[in-house]
Amino acid sequence: MLDTKFIRDNLDQAEAALATRGGNISLSGFRELDIKRRSLLTESETLKALKNSASEEIAKVKDKSTVKDKIAEMKEVSAKIKGFDDELKTVDEEFSILLMTIPNLPHPTTPVGKSEDENVVVRSWGSLPKMAFEPKPHWDLAEDLDILDFERAAKITGARFCLSKGAGARLERALISFMLDLHTTQHGYTEVLPPFMVNRASMTGTGQLPKFEEDLFRLVDPEYFLIPTAEVPVTNIHRDEILKKTDLPISYTAHTPCFRREAGSYGKDTRGLIRQHQFNKVELVKFVHPDESQAELEKLTGHAEKVLQLLELPYRVMALCSGDIGFSACKTYDLEVWLPSQNTYREISSCSSFGDFQARRAGIRFREDEKSKPEFVHTLNGSGLAVGRTLVAILENCQQADGSIVIPAVLRPYMGGMEKITK
């Protein structure tokens, strides 16, 4: 959610910034509703002040029969107030829906561009594997090794689910442990294990609702949502709280499964593990002082990169352009890992700063010092990493001519010393 006072005073500037996201985001309704809302508020509150002072007088009088006229008058005033308040409620709802559906303003350092084609390569790491054979896609490798079973998962549930088996299941578990251990012991994050279902208020706090309900799995009774990312429950840990400045920055890491409808992506990535309805992810979430958020984004991105470096997987860092960043984000770096079978880089982590956009929605604040008014913190998060896609990258990058997989050295302690996955 944007700052209403800021938009009120800088409507053109805000509109211009939003225009760089593409689409037609008009703020014309904002001014109208804002004015209407405030004028109703003034009328209603003036009457309420009148009513309050009259009530006080009535209270002082012992013999109520002497204030009959006043009581009758106030009855009318109350009815008028009700009228204004009903109208105000309607306007407020409209106004808040409008505010909730306006995306964040891109950060000045976010490159301007229309689509993902205009994202900017910031840096690359590692050298691409040289294979003296045709690299196989991960689904063929996994099927030959009998470590992933898509067909049976489809039988159990449906399309876009996967059953991991044997060394595959263990490798996934190893990756999760490795990532969590790295972030908690080397990068200063606190591990949390949150609920995988959240309520509507939490989804609204981080920006998935009200606009993106069709992307979510929803339970009907009670109405809960399966989390599409740990960002949701973890950022909401501090919803409606005033944090101590000395507590900042707060850094959490969490492994959770993530659930996504993937509506509207029916044709894409239908084979393999790239796009699933359920996948594991280790998430990094930070609550920081507003002055630190850009520096913290660089740090957080570095923490995600470290995972790829230790796994010796080649990747590149992309700065997403204004047309490609997410709804709540003001700046985003994507990490893209090399996939030999596709001869391209694919997203494996997305690291974003949100400014005070989420904090304002979710009411997450801090005080600069004891006496000052609460201010909104800045929030950030990033994948560190998407586990399923990491598994894909390992299978594809570490494959051998005979179809076996050499396990990255850092994972071997988590695999009981196993060095290679073979038939």
Place this chain on the structure above:
RNA sequence: GGAGAGAUGGCCGAGUAGGUCGAAGGCGCUCGCCUGCUAAGCGAGUAUACUGGGAAACCGGUAUCGAGGGUUCGAAUCCCUCUCUCUCCGCCA
């Protein structure tokens, strides 16, 4: 699933035959005084949001006693619905 109890400010905790209660008191915290140091003591202050005025300091209005609705001139106090917490019973990983 059944029975019962509860939800008040940073925390604890008063407040139900509706009226001067944004809310006693205590703790904590901040500032000042006192004290050789520490402890103790004394005094003052200490919620949030929206909104009007002001360059600002600040001043005014409104709302908020879990959430929403109702009764009333007036509700923390009465009525209804919902949410959450706790206790006991049942069931269960």
